[in-house]
Amino acid sequence: xxxxxxxxAAAGTTAQDGLPPLDYFIRRPGYxxxxxxxxxxxxxxxxxxxxxxxxxxxxxxxxxxxxxxQLPDKQSVxxxxxxxxxxxxxxxxxxxxxxxxxxxxxxxxxxxxxxxxPRVLDPGKQAGRVLAGGSRFQPLYNPQxxxxxxxxxxxxxxGSESANTEVVEFASLNANWKVIARAPRGNCEISVDTxxxxxxxxxxxxxxxxGQFDTVTSLYxxxxxDWTLVSDGKNGGAEISVLWASRDGExxxxxxxxxxxxxxxxxxxxxxxxxxxxxxxxGDPSDxxxxxxxxxxxxxxxxxxxxxxxxxxxxxxxDLDLYRSLDKAFPGQNVRFLTSTRDGRQVVFAVYSDTxxxxxxxxDRDKNQAxxxxxxxxxxxxxxxxxxxxxxxVARDGLRVHGYLTLPRGSDGKNLPMIVNVHGGPMGPRDDWxxxxxxxxxxxxxxxxxxxxxxxxxxxxxxxEEMAYGNWHTGIMNDIADGTKWAIEQGRADPxxxxxxxxxxxxxxxxxxxxxxxxxxxxxxxxVGAYDAEVQMTKxxxxxxxxxxxxxxxxxxxxxxxxxxxxxxxxxxKVRIPTFLAAGARAPRCPPENTAAMNRALAAAGNxxxxxxxxxxxxxxxxxxxxxxxxxxxxxxxxxxxxxxxxAGKVASTH
Numbered sequence: 001x002x003x004x005x006x007x008x009a010a011a012g013t014t015a016q017d018g019l020p021p022l023d024y025f026i027r028r029p030g031y032x033x034x035x036x037x038x039x040x041x042x043x044x045x046x047x048x049x050x051x052x053x054x055x056x057x058x059x060x061x062x063x064x065x066x067x068x069x070q071l072p073d074k075q076s077v078x079x080x081x082x083x084x085x086x087x088x089x090x091x092x093x094x095x096x097x098x099x100x101x102x103x104x105x106x107x108x109x110x111x112x113x114x115x116x117x118p119r120v121l122d123p124g125k126q127a128g129r130v131l132a133g134g135s136r137f138q139p140l141y142n143p144q145x146x147x148x149x150x151x152x153x154x155x156x157x158x159g160s161e162s163a164n165t166e167v168v169e170f171a172s173l174n175a176n177w178k179v180i181a182r183a184p185r186g187n188c189e190i191s192v193d194t195x196x197x198x199x200x201x202x203x204x205x206x207x208x209x210x211g212q213f214d215t216v217t218s219l220y221x222x223x224x225x226d227w228t229l230v231s232d233g234k235n236g237g238a239e240i241s242v243l244w245a246s247r248d249g250e251x252x253x254x255x256x257x258x259x260x261x262x263x264x265x266x267x268x269x270x271x272x273x274x275x276x277x278x279x280x281x282x283g284d285p286s287d288x289x290x291x292x293x294x295x296x297x298x299x300x301x302x303x304x305x306x307x308x309x310x311x312x313x314x315x316x317x318x319d320l321d322l323y324r325s326l327d328k329a330f331p332g333q334n335v336r337f338l339t340s341t342r343d344g345r346q347v348v349f350a351v352y353s354d355t356x357x358x359x360x361x362x363x364d365r366d367k368n369q370a371x372x373x374x375x376x377x378x379x380x381x382x383x384x385x386x387x388x389x390x391x392x393x394v395a396r397d398g399l400r401v402h403g404y405l406t407l408p409r410g411s412d413g414k415n416l417p418m419i420v421n422v423h424g425g426p427m428g429p430r431d432d433w434x435x436x437x438x439x440x441x442x443x444x445x446x447x448x449x450x451x452x453x454x455x456x457x458x459x460x461x462x463x464x465e466e467m468a469y470g471n472w473h474t475g476i477m478n479d480i481a482d483g484t485k486w487a488i489e490q491g492r493a494d495p496x497x498x499x500x501x502x503x504x505x506x507x508x509x510x511x512x513x514x515x516x517x518x519x520x521x522x523x524x525x526x527x528v529g530a531y532d533a534e535v536q537m538t539k540x541x542x543x544x545x546x547x548x549x550x551x552x553x554x555x556x557x558x559x560x561x562x563x564x565x566x567x568x569x570x571x572x573x574k575v576r577i578p579t580f581l582a583a584g585a586r587a588p589r590c591p592p593e594n595t596a597a598m599n600r601a602l603a604a605a606g607n608x609x610x611x612x613x614x615x616x617x618x619x620x621x622x623x624x625x626x627x628x629x630x631x632x633x634x635x636x637x638x639x640x641x642x643x644x645x646x647x648a649g650k651v652a653s654t655h
Contacts (some may be wrong), residue, residue: 001327001361001370018383019649022636023440026628029376030162031056034360037145038342039085042066042113043373051095051623052076053353055088057113060346060362061404067115078104081139083148083172086113087120091137095623105529110148110172121175123154132156140167144342148172153190154179161206161220161546167198184220184227189405191242194249200221200242200267205234213550214466216470217256221272230272239462240274242267243288247295249553254285261461264288264301278311282402284459290321292337293344299323304459305402305432306390322347322363326370334434348373355408357435380435384409386443388433393486395479399455399467403433403483405492406439406449407442416448420484420521422502422509426456426468426476429556445636445646450487456480469554472505473566474510480509481517496522497643501635503527503621504590511568511598516577523578523642525635528620530590531564533596541588555610572601579609580638582631584618610638 026317032053040166043058049066053076057070071077071201072093080090092107108121124131134157141151152170154177165183167190170176181198183190193199201220208214219231233239239256246252251267255274259463259651264283267277278285283305289312296415299320301310310327312320318339326335326349333353338360340347345365345442352358358376363369386409407413419442423431431451453459454476454525456468467475480500487493500510500521507529514521530536533556542548555565579602592614599612611634615627622628633648640647 001326001372010416019552019646020443020444020630021650022650022651023625024379024633025437025444026632027377028234028625029357029381030374030378031360031376033080033340034348034349035080035114036060036341036346038080040341040346041085043348044080044082044088046077047081050625053078053095054091055080055087055090057115057343059572066113067111069109069115070112071109071431075105075107079139081142081150082144083110083142083150084144084146087111087117087172088113089139089217091152095619101579104136106134106630108137110174114398119173119175120170123170123175123177125175132158138167138191141196143196144327151192151196152177156188165190165201167192181222183281184229189218189242192245193251194245194247197247197287200272202241206550207234209235209253213547213554219267219272220225228272231274232640233284239272240267244296245300246297248297248613250297252288252298256462259461264298280305282309282460284461286459287336287504289577290337291317291344292322292340292347293319294340294342304432306392312414318343326363330372341426350487352376352434353382354388354433354435355382356380370380377437386440386449388436388439390433391486393483395455395482397475397478399479401452401454401479401483403450404433404461405450405487406436406443406451408443408446408448408461408493411446411448412450414491415494416492417446417497417639417645418450418484418487419639420450420452420480420498420501420513420535422480422500422506422513423451423453423457423503424504424506425458426454426505427465428458430457430459434588441632441636445640445649447639447643447645448481448487448492451481451491452480454483470557472508472555473516476507477509477513477516480513481520484520493584494643499523499525499639499643501525501527503529505530507531508568509589511579513574514577515568515571518574518576521577523580524575525580525638526582526595526598527631528587528590529568529581529594529598531568531594531601533557533567534560535593535597537563539591569597569601571608572598573605575602575605577607577609578638579607580611580635581609582613582615582635584620585614585616585623586618589620 004059028048034045043060046053047056052074055077057066075092078091078093083089089110089425092105111118136155137152140153147333154166154168165188166179167181168177183201188201188203191197191200199222205216205220216233217234220227222232231237241254243252252268253261263276263279264285278301280303283303285301286304288298289300290339302308302310311362330351333351336350338348360373361370386406389405430453442449497520499598502510510524510526514524581595583592627650635646
């Protein structure tokens, strides 16, 4: 490895007590998604500017700036890719909160690497037919040929709950396109075979055989112009999702098992059967290690029930040797292939850990050498970052639950004040091992930080996820309490100095857990939380869709009585500790009416929150750095008042 990452740049003036300023953590990373051009001349990357992401192009040889592509009207660059050695194509998205997924606007653009020949791609005008409102194009396969033609899917709404999917050949220069295949039914994703022809469709239903809300998949195989159902997930068949096809003919897929974890495998071309190649007893596949030579071969699978573990397959491939050598060159860290040139001679890879937010390197096969390129957060010194320890405990009902404990650098890890930081969801999202700027900020103020992948979290199988239904205020709160007690029993946390905090569902838990487990927490901070089920049922963006309402009924309760029982606003009299609330004034997922209702309920119970922020202009999680500095200043000072710790200290560095 040539030129391992240099020492981080100085972070600027810190507070007199030695604490790093808050903007050390809140400052945005230097890059997002990375893609090298097909011949290696350019490096394109998204860069986060808060509520807007731009697309930056650098020259690979010296990282000199070539062009910054910024969209008007606060639109962000979303997906992007190289359609030829010197031309990019990208779409526009809008972001609506730091803890919510952005949504696409439907608009696509193309431009040369140097910014010349910009085009607004309007495929609706080139269609020869009238497209339904809300129709959108999504990339399917990109051969990176000089003609700039790619395969895309065209998804056209047919009502509020269904959509047609077609595969089209799309010309990135002028947006001309033609249909080459149609899905067998509504709500499908189509994948292509080794010859890049549509071959399989994975179709989705939002209801299972019992009529309950559920996300189930069925697999279809294409034979000529016809489709054959090979696995009916809605009616008891295997739920199989196709990943991609390799150049040597393998069709990679994942099977969602009814019990236990997900399986990785391949699909038999003859009959569409799934052939299992890998299954971990604890964690689902969380990532795949791809070959870098354009063959699309999967070299191994990553699982992440604790620290990520790479399971390399016993196959003959030169990239396995490359991966092993790079992994050996960076002990204690994780290596991830990100992007490579068309011939695989240049490979961009990332190195990261719990203390290292990430570094980019370029491996040159001709020189057999890796060159350091850039830091994700150049001001962060890994030697001063807190460490993250995976752990597991057995909950009161016998369920094994995993999580992470972040410990302040320089502490003995014993009898510490602790923040229980609950992730959102509750179904699907999870906490991961790695550098987390928010937990690092808490640890810098002297707190241990406990993160629990409670029942419902993603990464542990479908059955584990579905345990969240009907268990928001019971089983999940018990997992949070049992994990907190585990930290106390291990001597990590001082039982008299524990607060709880979280956003979205984590905000819900920050109010409900103290109500259900009185005496365990000394203070609670709720952020963009869902505190009133009736607000969620009537005002949230989830409630505007039929499938969303079906999910809410199964998750929150079918009757008003059930929903009332699980709503924190109806348990405010049991929250007998100091509280603080914050929300975005424009949040669609958990509308601010939740926070206002919780504030009123606590005040009526004689325990008014010490503060409440309803931040104008913000949505489901704050983007603006000034708003975040204010949020975390008040949050850290709140924690310090009740369980000690460093408080906010200095807010900003000198640059």
